[in-house]
Amino acid sequence: MKKIGTNRWALAFFALLLGTAALYSCQSGGPSGGFADAASAVYVAPGEYDEFYAFMSGGFSGNVTVHGLPSGRLLKTVPVFSQFPENGWGYSEETKGMLETSWGFIPWDDSHHPQLSQTDGVTDGRWLFINANNTPRVARIDLTTFETDEILEIPNSAGNHASPFITENTEYLVASTRFSVPIPQRDMPISEYKGNFQGTISFIRADRPGEMDVAFQIVVPGYNYDLSNAGRKASAGWAFLTTYNTEEAHTLLEVNASRHDKDFIAAVNWKRAEGCVAEGAGRDVPAEYMHNHMGPGRLTYSEVKRSVRMLEPEDCPNMIFFLPTPKSPHGVDVDPSGEYIAAGGKLAAVIPVHSFTKMLQAIENQDYETVIDGIPVLRYEAVLAGEVTEPGLGPLHTEFDDQGYGYTSMFISSEIVKWRLGTWEVVDRVPAYYSIGHLMIPGGDSGQPWGKYVVALNKITKDRYLPTGPELAHSAQLYDITGDRMRLLLDFPTMGEPHYAQALPAHIIKDRQVRIFPLEQNTHPHATLGEGRARVERDGNIVRVYMITIRTHFTPDNIEGIRLGDTVYFHVTNLEQDWDVPHGFAMMGARNAELLIMPGETRTLKWVPQRVGVYPFYCTDFCSALHQEMQGYVRVSPAGSDVPLLYYTGSPN
Ligand code: RUQ
Numbered sequence: 001m002k003k004i005g006t007n008r009w010a011l012a013f014f015a016l017l018l019g020t021a022a023l024y025s026c027q028s029g030g031p032s033g034g035f036a037d038a039a040s041a042v043y044v045a046p047g048e049y050d051e052f053y054a055f056m057s058g059g060f061s062g063n064v065t066v067h068g069l070p071s072g073r074l075l076k077t078v079p080v081f082s083q084f085p086e087n088g089w090g091y092s093e094e095t096k097g098m099l100e101t102s103w104g105f106i107p108w109d110d111s112h113h114p115q116l117s118q119t120d121g122v123t124d125g126r127w128l129f130i131n132a133n134n135t136p137r138v139a140r141i142d143l144t145t146f147e148t149d150e151i152l153e154i155p156n157s158a159g160n161h162a163s164p165f166i167t168e169n170t171e172y173l174v175a176s177t178r179f180s181v182p183i184p185q186r187d188m189p190i191s192e193y194k195g196n197f198q199g200t201i202s203f204i205r206a207d208r209p210g211e212m213d214v215a216f217q218i219v220v221p222g223y224n225y226d227l228s229n230a231g232r233k234a235s236a237g238w239a240f241l242t243t244y245n246t247e248e249a250h251t252l253l254e255v256n257a258s259r260h261d262k263d264f265i266a267a268v269n270w271k272r273a274e275g276c277v278a279e280g281a282g283r284d285v286p287a288e289y290m291h292n293h294m295g296p297g298r299l300t301y302s303e304v305k306r307s308v309r310m311l312e313p314e315d316c317p318n319m320i321f322f323l324p325t326p327k328s329p330h331g332v333d334v335d336p337s338g339e340y341i342a343a344g345g346k347l348a349a350v351i352p353v354h355s356f357t358k359m360l361q362a363i364e365n366q367d368y369e370t371v372i373d374g375i376p377v378l379r380y381e382a383v384l385a386g387e388v389t390e391p392g393l394g395p396l397h398t399e400f401d402d403q404g405y406g407y408t409s410m411f412i413s414s415e416i417v418k419w420r421l422g423t424w425e426v427v428d429r430v431p432a433y434y435s436i437g438h439l440m441i442p443g444g445d446s447g448q449p450w451g452k453y454v455v456a457l458n459k460i461t462k463d464r465y466l467p468t469g470p471e472l473a474h475s476a477q478l479y480d481i482t483g484d485r486m487r488l489l490l491d492f493p494t495m496g497e498p499h500y501a502q503a504l505p506a507h508i509i510k511d512r513q514v515r516i517f518p519l520e521q522n523t524h525p526h527a528t529l530g531e532g533r534a535r536v537e538r539d540g541n542i543v544r545v546y547m548i549t550i551r552t553h554f555t556p557d558n559i560e561g562i563r564l565g566d567t568v569y570f571h572v573t574n575l576e577q578d579w580d581v582p583h584g585f586a587m588m589g590a591r592n593a594e595l596l597i598m599p600g601e602t603r604t605l606k607w608v609p610q611r612v613g614v615y616p617f618y619c620t621d622f623c624s625a626l627h628q629e630m631q632g633y634v635r636v637s638p639a640g641s642d643v644p645l646l647y648y649t650g651s652p653n
């Protein structure tokens with residue numbers, strides 16, 4: 001009881017500090033000298049391009065937004081786990097399947113951590129990956145189209161938060177469960193959590209588009225697994241994950257999961273795990289999970305997977321170790337050399353940094369404090385490289401520049417703290433408005449940071465923008481890090497909650513963009529590859545409209561002979577072969593979103609007519625001078641009517 005009391009006081013104290021820090025920030029915020037040249041530092045003249053693409057997680061919007069840096073301008077929303085009526089993602093027949101899971105169709109998720117693909121530890125601009133936290137999944141976005149083209153569900157996970165962190169050649173996405181659960185799932189009392197609930201760390205094959213799969217899962221104790229980072233260079237072949245709730249509490253975690261002075265960083269030798277699996281270690285366990293990908297014809301192909309390879313620590317000795325780390329750590333970040341592993345202890349007074357070299361030595365010497373469920377716990381002092389002392393309050397995440405500095409976000413004291421690798425001294429600090437969560441330096445979690453800027457991804461907005469009712473725009477801030485002192489340049493709003501972000505120099509991807517889909521490669525089974533082939537076909541109650549669109553008409557435009565009780569599929573092919581000429585398609589009364597059809601693409605809207613009458617459809621994207629002329633009608637007759645099927649293809653047929 002006494003212990004609980006102490007912890008409650010500690011929490012109250014931190015809450016008070018948070019309030020104080022916020023107050024302090026308010027007073028010191030606002031425009032001051034030096035902002036005039038800040039304006040020119042972020043100014044991108046009309047017609048000019050930004051230097052970096054930044055990819056922000058959309059948080060509870062389930063999507064990704066793309067911004068230019070340094071301007072902060074919003075360039076695009078890439079729908080991933082959430083339906084997106086703006087372009088019909090998850091509404092069109094071709095894309096609905098991308099949101100299928102073993103639970104059925106799920107139109108939403110909560111996305112936290114975008115990750116760019118890497119080659120030799122350098123961001124290479126092929127793909128962006130991101131996690132779904134709520135119904136565990138990971139997605140691949142193709143950076144030639146800025147479209148999601150693959151989603152894999154993760155079995156035996158619950159709260160896919162420590163995800164998806166990439167290994168230095170994109171071999172794997174490392175994904176771990178935030179919530180431990182009964183594995184396999186079963187009916188049992190929650191009070192029996194301790195010792196019965198378990199976690200998993202998944203290694204997801206990521207380097208072959210269309211073939212994402214869980215290569216293996218490691219079963220770990222029933223802690224919460226929070227963040228992850230893969231090793232690089234010196235530590236290539238390893239992955240690091242933070243844990244909290246090593247108390248294995250199942251209720252009142254704010255108190256009960258804050259008792260231990262130290263929790264752990266789990267260090268996984270995935271090269272070794274891979275070797276063990278290749279030699280047949282572990283067992284294939286039944287599990288149902290879905291794999292969806294955009295394949296030929298730009299259709300979703302879905303497959304239900306039925307088993308997963310699971311490894312217990314005993315199946316593969318020396319595969320996993322625990323590094324004691326104060327206190328309820330959140331982020332874990334490996335520096336560009338791969339030698340240093342920095343943790344962010346939410347409730348810790350220091351930033352502990354572990355040494356990979358010392359860790360290997362401690363393993364070699366079997367310098368263990370204890371062993372938990374087959375996992376050796378190394379001695380803290382034996383693995384510690386150093387501690388950044390008095391960094392501020394509530395360290396969460398660290399990014400690195402190319403000059404040997406770490407930059408850590410301090411949630412409670414609401415600031416970014418810059419410190420030197422090796423000497424651990426704090427060299428600069430700057431306030432963030434307010435309560436910074438993640439931060440991001442382009443390439444700052446890779447073997448090659450591009451530097452130049454750090455972006456603060458803030459949790460609380462308060463007074464930074466014109467107020468917009470109870471919910472305010474989420475807030476990112478851009479700082480210049482080229483000098484000795486960090487310098488705030490710009491506030492810019494983001495969509496949903498921008499947990500984490502990634503950025504890369506624009507030149508890596510800007511000239512690789514797909515501009516059209518060549519019609520001769522359109523293998524969609526319901527494509528209409530020429531205006532003369534436009535038609536309407538009835539098969540019982542199913543009516544298929546093989547429609548084309550091109551500036552500035554639809555063919556067919558007028559359709560008669562549709563009856564109540566029919567299901568109509570509008571298969572619309574955009575015959576344009578010019579960049580930036582999508583056409584839209586919207587049908588009055590359709591309980592669906594519009595379609596936005598890219599040049600050369602076929603997309604399908606399903607419509608079940610509900611009322612007798614004559615109803616229009618039209619193009620929603622102002623595509624040309626005669627855009628407003630892009631329309632047509634559908635006549636809906638009563639069920640059983642004998643109005644013949646009739647459609648107009650230029651001259652009435
Ligand atoms: S989290 S504020 Cu969802 Cu990445 Cu750290």
Ligand code: CUA
Nearest residue numbers: 619621623627
């Ligand atoms: Cu096509 Cu407007």
